[in-house]
Amino acid sequence: MNENKQKTLIAIVSTITVLLLTFFALIVLDIIDLGPAVQPQPVIDVEPETDPEDEAAAAEKLLLKEKWQENKKINEDYVGDIVFDSGIIDVSFVQAKSVYKENGEPYRFYTEDGRLVSDPEGYTGNDVYIWTYWKTGEYDYNDHGGSTFMDYRNTIYDQNLIVYGHHFSVWNDESRTKAFTPLELFLEEKNYMPNRYLKLILEKEIRTYVLAVVYEFDATQDRFFRDMQYWRTDYDYDDYNNNSYDAGYYEKYIESIKKEQLYDTGVELTTSDKTLTLQTCISGYTGELFEILVFKELSVEYY
Numbered sequence: 001m002n003e004n005k006q007k008t009l010i011a012i013v014s015t016i017t018v019l020l021l022t023f024f025a026l027i028v029l030d031i032i033d034l035g036p037a038v039q040p041q042p043v044i045d046v047e048p049e050t051d052p053e054d055e056a057a058a059a060e061k062l063l064l065k066e067k068w069q070e071n072k073k074i075n076e077d078y079v080g081d082i083v084f085d086s087g088i089i090d091v092s093f094v095q096a097k098s099v100y101k102e103n104g105e106p107y108r109f110y111t112e113d114g115r116l117v118s119d120p121e122g123y124t125g126n127d128v129y130i131w132t133y134w135k136t137g138e139y140d141y142n143d144h145g146g147s148t149f150m151d152y153r154n155t156i157y158d159q160n161l162i163v164y165g166h167h168f169s170v171w172n173d174e175s176r177t178k179a180f181t182p183l184e185l186f187l188e189e190k191n192y193m194p195n196r197y198l199k200l201i202l203e204k205e206i207r208t209y210v211l212a213v214v215y216e217f218d219a220t221q222d223r224f225f226r227d228m229q230y231w232r233t234d235y236d237y238d239d240y241n242n243n244s245y246d247a248g249y250y251e252k253y254i255e256s257i258k259k260e261q262l263y264d265t266g267v268e269l270t271t272s273d274k275t276l277t278l279q280t281c282i283s284g285y286t287g288e289l290f291e292i293l294v295f296k297e298l299s300v301e302y303y
Helices: 003-028 052-074 181-187 189-195 222-227 249-260
Strands: 078-084 090-094 148-150 160-164 197-201 205-218 275-281 289-302
Touching (some): 181 189, 205 249, 205 275, 222 249
Parallel strands (some): 090 148, 160 275
Antiparallel strands (some): 197 205, 205 289, 275 289
């Protein structure tokens, strides 16, 4: 760098330095006003607005959870509740996986005529609660008609849940529980629309269903046993043949029950659907004719 350029650079730096020092001096002497200093604003903790409907829904779920926990304390086999939106049925259901409890102890249960079963050999878990009331463990034919129970082979994650409930000849007597007797309303199409939705209240889930098909299962005809095996927990597996794979049975089942349905609900069933099947007797045809209701799962809400 030649001498002239060096002198020019020194002069520029000196000028800038003088200007900066002058600027800061004027600020100190309050000759230049930079405006009011920005003060930190206090943080105000504002409560978020709450929706009354959300609060009501949360409160309702809490009550359901408490009810579930109380019922579980009464009986470890308690699974949940079936609750129709219309209120025609609100019933708890249980499940015995076997005639033996998890600790190996045999269940204490009864036959239809009230005899205590002394040898459980040859019985299944479905026999445990059919004439035994789940809250007391005692024989109960008249008051509650035993218990409402899920098939002993089911898990709550199966494609098809099967729940059985008794039918009372006189079900509008308020001194008795109604069990599944109000399902007879669905034998007439006029009762379908007001009662078609139900909820399954489980430990951590609320499942919503809509009734898809109502049909009568004639136990005197072989074709019903062949084509309409509503007791399959997974439709494409044959529970009575070592649970062997039976490709396409679900599709055949849908076709068969649609042909037998008492009326068209307008609800489509596909082979990707999960279902809840309710079974009860039809008055006057015990052991011969059963009412079968196939519900389609619409949604699952966790709580």
